[in-house]
Each structure stands twice: as structure tokens, then as C-alpha cells.
Amino acid sequence: MKIVILGSGNVAYHLAKAFKExxxxxxxIFGRNENDLKEISEKFNIPFSTTELLDADFYLIAVNDDAVATISKQITKENCVVAHTSGSLPKExxxxxxxxxxxxxxxxFSKSKELKYSEIPFFVEAENENDLKTLENLASKISENVMxxxxxxxxxxxxxAVFACNFVNHLFARAKEISDSQQIPFQYFLPLIKETTSKINTIDPKLAQTGPAIRNDEKILQLHEALINDEEHLKIYKVMNESIKKMYEL
Amino acid sequence: MKIVILGSGNVAYHLAKAFKExxxxxxxIFGRNENDLKEISEKFNIPFSTTELLDADFYLIAVNDDAVATISKQITKENCVVAHTSGSLPKExxxxxxxxxxxxxxxxFSKSKELKYSEIPFFVEAENENDLKTLENLASKISENVMxxxxxxxxxxxxxAVFACNFVNHLFARAKEISDSQQIPFQYFLPLIKETTSKINTIDPKLAQTGPAIRNDEKILQLHEALINDEEHLKIYKVMNESIKKMYEL
Structure with missing residues (x-):
């Protein structure tokens, strides 16, 4: 099966790497950004182009959601399968x-961070059973977790995933702003963060909740609100605490 | 040095365990909750009482913040050190x-979750250099990370820590509500969550941000808002995305 990857961002990079491995x-590897394409091309020994799309059996579009439709138009071949890697777009x-x-x-995915591809859940969908099997087989070569x-x-x-990953990372970024503002090394918090995540492998996160909000400790909540001197931090602080109180009916 | 722990919750449990190890x-171990005291007493072979506080050199108060002052009044001895374990209360x-x-x-700390105590940062404070050294020595027996x-x-x-741990756990709990509502096993998200956390050991969280908000992908943000059918989820969704956009000036 001839495979072409379209895109040169984080996802394209890691898929190219996973296939190579x-x-x-x-x-x-095909796209617009010549520098990024060149990097992937050289690292994983894949020819690249910004102009001439090769003939293939399977085109894998790994670009930002808002560019998927546009780039798909460049594939004029009919007897082939084209898949995108987006969580939030229909195949249509x-x-x-x-x-x-x-x-x-x-x-x-971040280019600079290595990954164990075998652990990544892959979700596949196709128009017919035959294509589905092809995609399942392909994904199964990378991962043990294909659905x-x-x-x-x-x-x-x-x-x-947006709640469990994107927002979680943003909380880390906001937390680091607070510790940076007081010259407290963010490194101090890494064991705590590791444990917070490790915990939910064995405990339902709803049962693992700790902190002043679930104790309904108004004094500490007020102290923290007084310490916060950033509008966005305060908004997050209030919304999260209110949400915790509602979840546990406090 | 004679040590007494006051309290029988998660922190008291783990400190008793760490000392025992x-x-x-x-x-x-002294407190109000006889069942919890009994459990700690039996597991770590420490006498307990709900009424008679033993004479000691060091009393360690590990109770909820709002109970610290009250329980400290029970210590009438003068020539001794009394410490609490709260992050948000002054020693006064x-x-x-x-x-x-x-x-x-x-x-x-959760009773049911084992911990590597050597990795936990301990922060100590005392009235004089001598007591400070005593506490530093004691903490150093448990942890390699005493400050x-x-x-x-x-x-x-x-x-x-509230941002990086308590709120993060709450996001996991809210995320699980969403996946549960669609019969999607929360287990699918554990590799993603593990990676989200692992990433920030090597990448500044501000540089590790991914997701629709940092791509300023309004279509996906609107799609998600339409999918959400819970008021608290929607509040969190909006506040976090707005905060991400502000951080990156989108």
C-alpha cells in the first residue's frame, strides 16, 4: 500500500516517525511549509513536495482542522482512501x-517530546468494511489499542480530551505563572502533579478530590482570592471552586 | 524525641506511615475520630487516644485547616514544638x-494510594534555628527534598498547588462525566493524561499547549459548546478557552 502524509505539524511529524519505526x-510527505517538510523528510527519509502530490492508495491528512477540507481538494484521484486525523471533524x-x-x-503531540506509540488509542472509521480493515491493520502496526x-x-x-489534556496543561501554565511570580521553582510541583495523575489510574477522580473547595473551607478560599492579582487566574479560581462545590453538593 | 501526631485523616495517615517506614x-496518634485512629493505630502500631494527650517534644497537627487552632489549644505543655501541616495557615x-x-x-494524599515519600517536597518553618534544624532533620529522614x-x-x-493539583483533578472528574455520558471508557484517556503530565517535565507548559483554543479554531469551539449539555461544563469550557486565548494574545 502506497501511503502519502499531508501536513508537517506535530501530528504529521509523529505519524511519520511512528511509521518509520x-x-x-x-x-x-506533502504540504505548504517547506522547512517543516524538509525536517521530517531528512529525519525519517521520506521524499517531500510542496507542489506535486504523488499517486497513492492511502492519503493521511494531518493538518489543522480548518485546513482539512482545502487540502483534501488537491487529491483528485478516485480509487483511493483519504483519512484525516481530526477528533472533531466528520469524514464527510x-x-x-x-x-x-x-x-x-x-x-x-509535540515534536520535541518522544512518545510510546504502542500505548496511543487509535480510532478509525471508513466507508466500507474493507477500508476499515485496512486502516485497522495499519493502526495496529503502530498501536496495541485500535478501535x-x-x-x-x-x-x-x-x-x-480537551478537558483532560488541553485545559489541564493550561492549568499547569497558569500555576507556573503564580509560582514564577514568587520565585518558587515550578519543579517543586512536579511530584505533586505526577501523583495527581497517577492517582486516577486506581481511584475515580471524583473520589480523589482534595483541596479547600471540597472541604468547603471559605477562609482559605478567601485568602487565595486575596492573593491572586491576575484577572484570568481569579476567573479560573472562582469557576473551578464553584464547580467543585456543585459536584459534591456543598 | 517523643513525637505525637494529632489528626486521623489522609495527611495524618501518610505521615504515620512515612515515620513507620x-x-x-x-x-x-490523637484525635476525635476513633475509627480512623484505630485504623492508623493498628496498621502502624502506634497507641491512640481520643481523650488523653501524651507528653511529647514534638506535636504534629495534621487536621483540616479550620480545626488547627481548636485542636492546638489542647496542648498545654510549654517546652515543646508544635507544627501544623497546612499550606495556607501561618504558624501563629x-x-x-x-x-x-x-x-x-x-x-x-489519599489513604488508599501509596506514595514515595522520598520525592515529596517538605517545607519547614520554626521560631528559632534549633527547632528549624530539628524539623529539617526529621523531614530529611522521610524526604530528599526538604526546604x-x-x-x-x-x-x-x-x-x-490548588491550580496544578486540585483543579486538575476536578477537570479529570468533569472529563469523566462527559465520557461516561457517551459510554466511552475513561481508561482510553489515561495515556493522554499521562503524556500531558510527563511533557511538562521537559517542556514549559506554556510552550506545550495544544487544542482548539490555541489554534483559535472557532468552529470547533462552537461545536464543543453545542455538544455540552451541563451548565458547569460550559462555564469551565468558556473560562478556560478565554484564558488560553488571553495567554497567547489570540
Missing amino acids: KNIAVSQ ILEGKFRKASFYPLQT KSDYEKRKYIHLT | KNIAVSQ ILEGKFRKASFYPLQT KSDYEKRKYIHLT
Whole structure:
């Protein structure tokens, strides 16, 4: 099967790397950003182009959600499968006469951070059973955790991931602003953060909650509000505490 | 040095366990909740009482913040050190003629979750250099990470911890509500959550941010808002996305 990856961002980079690690040949990496394409091309020994899209059996579109439809139009071939990697788009967003599919890895990708691809859940969807099997087989070479998922389910998977990953990382970034402002090394908090995450492998997060809000400790909540001197921090502080109190009916 | 622990909650439990592991004798565990005291007493072979506080050199108060002052009044001895374990209270909250101190472990404690005590940062504070050294020595037997910290610094450490731990756990709990509502196993998200946390050991969280808000992807943000059918989820969703956009000036 001839594979072409479209895109040169974090997801494209890691998929190219994951295929390379499993000796799955990628015929081309295609996109607009020549510098990023060149980097992937050189690292994983894949030809790249910004102008001529190669003929392939499987085109994997790993670009920002708002660019998926546009880039899909460049694929004029009909007898092939085209999948995007977005959690929040239906496969029908793809524009062309090819067979449409979805190939969604549930993970957060940064180029500079290595990953164990075998642990990443992959959710695949296709127009027919044959294509589905092809995608499942391909994903199974990378990961031990491959599942079928239609768009209805996938969009909720992505929404959950936004809460459990994107927002969590933002809390880390905001927390670091507070510790930085007091010359407290953020490193002090890494064991706490590690434990907070490790805990939920064995305890339901609802049962693992600690902190002043679940103790309904108004004095500490007021002290913290007085310490906070940033509007965004205060908004987050209030909304999160209110939400904790509501969850436990305090 | 004769040590008595006051309290029988998560922190008292783990401190008793940590002392036991290092063969540091605890003379008594004292408090109100007989069942919890009994559990700690039996597990770590420490006598307990709900009525008669033993004579000691060091009293360690590990109770909820709003109970610290009250329970400290029961210590009538003068020539001794009394420390509380709160991140958000000054040592002066303690009421008595003894020498006041703080012994703050920066970690989230659940009885059912085992911990590596050696990794936990301990922040200690005392009235004089001698007591400070005693507390530093004691904490150093448990942890490799013992620091001095006054109340001004400690309260910001605790505030940072609320963002980086308590709120993060609450996001996990809210995320699980979403996945539960769609019969999506929360287990799928554990590799993502692990990676989100692991990432910030090597990348500044501000640089590690991913997701629709930092891409300023209004279509996905609107899709998600339409999917959310819970008022608290929606409030969190909006505040976090607004905060992300402000941080990156989008």
C-alpha cells in the first residue's frame, strides 16, 4: 500500500516517525511549509513536495482542522482512501470522489517530546468494511489499542480530551505563572502533579478530590482570592471552586 | 524525641506511615475520630487516644485547616514544638505557649494510594534555628527534598498547588462525566493524561499547549459548546478557552 502524509505539524511529524519505526514505507510527505517538510523528510527519509502530490492508495491528512477540507481538494484521484486525523471533524468534511475515512490518534503531540506509540488509542472509521480493515491493520502496526469509532462518538472523545489534556496543561501554565511570580521553582510541583495523575489510574477522580473547595473551607478560599492579582487566574479560581462545590453538593 | 501526631485523616495517615517506614517512633496518634485512629493505630502500631494527650517534644497537627487552632489549644505543655501541616495557615494560628512551627508536605494524599515519600517536597518553618534544624532533620529522614519556607512563600506554594493539583483533578472528574455520558471508557484517556503530565517535565507548559483554543479554531469551539449539555461544563469550557486565548494574545 502506497501511503502519502499531508501536513508537517506535530501530528504529521509523529505519524511519520511512528511509521518509520515500524518500517512502514511512506512514499511522500506533502504540504505548504517547506522547512517543516524538509525536517521530517531528512529525519525519517521520506521524499517531500510542496507542489506535486504523488499517486497513492492511502492519503493521511494531518493538518489543522480548518485546513482539512482545502487540502483534501488537491487529491483528485478516485480509487483511493483519504483519512484525516481530526477528533472533531466528520469524514464527510473531506472533498473529493475518493473513499473517505478517519484515523484519529488520541494523544497530545509535540515534536520535541518522544512518545510510546504502542500505548496511543487509535480510532478509525471508513466507508466500507474493507477500508476499515485496512486502516485497522495499519493502526495496529503502530498501536496495541485500535478501535472503531464513528463521528458521533469521536467528537465526544475529543471534547473529553480537551478537558483532560488541553485545559489541564493550561492549568499547569497558569500555576507556573503564580509560582514564577514568587520565585518558587515550578519543579517543586512536579511530584505533586505526577501523583495527581497517577492517582486516577486506581481511584475515580471524583473520589480523589482534595483541596479547600471540597472541604468547603471559605477562609482559605478567601485568602487565595486575596492573593491572586491576575484577572484570568481569579476567573479560573472562582469557576473551578464553584464547580467543585456543585459536584459534591456543598 | 517523643513525637505525637494529632489528626486521623489522609495527611495524618501518610505521615504515620512515612515515620513507620523509617523506624521513627511515634508515641501516640490523637484525635476525635476513633475509627480512623484505630485504623492508623493498628496498621502502624502506634497507641491512640481520643481523650488523653501524651507528653511529647514534638506535636504534629495534621487536621483540616479550620480545626488547627481548636485542636492546638489542647496542648498545654510549654517546652515543646508544635507544627501544623497546612499550606495556607501561618504558624501563629497555633494557640499555646509552646514554640510554633510549620511542617508542610507538598503532595496530595489519599489513604488508599501509596506514595514515595522520598520525592515529596517538605517545607519547614520554626521560631528559632534549633527547632528549624530539628524539623529539617526529621523531614530529611522521610524526604530528599526538604526546604525552609516562611508563611509568605508557603501560601503561594499552596495556591499554585490548588491550580496544578486540585483543579486538575476536578477537570479529570468533569472529563469523566462527559465520557461516561457517551459510554466511552475513561481508561482510553489515561495515556493522554499521562503524556500531558510527563511533557511538562521537559517542556514549559506554556510552550506545550495544544487544542482548539490555541489554534483559535472557532468552529470547533462552537461545536464543543453545542455538544455540552451541563451548565458547569460550559462555564469551565468558556473560562478556560478565554484564558488560553488571553495567554497567547489570540
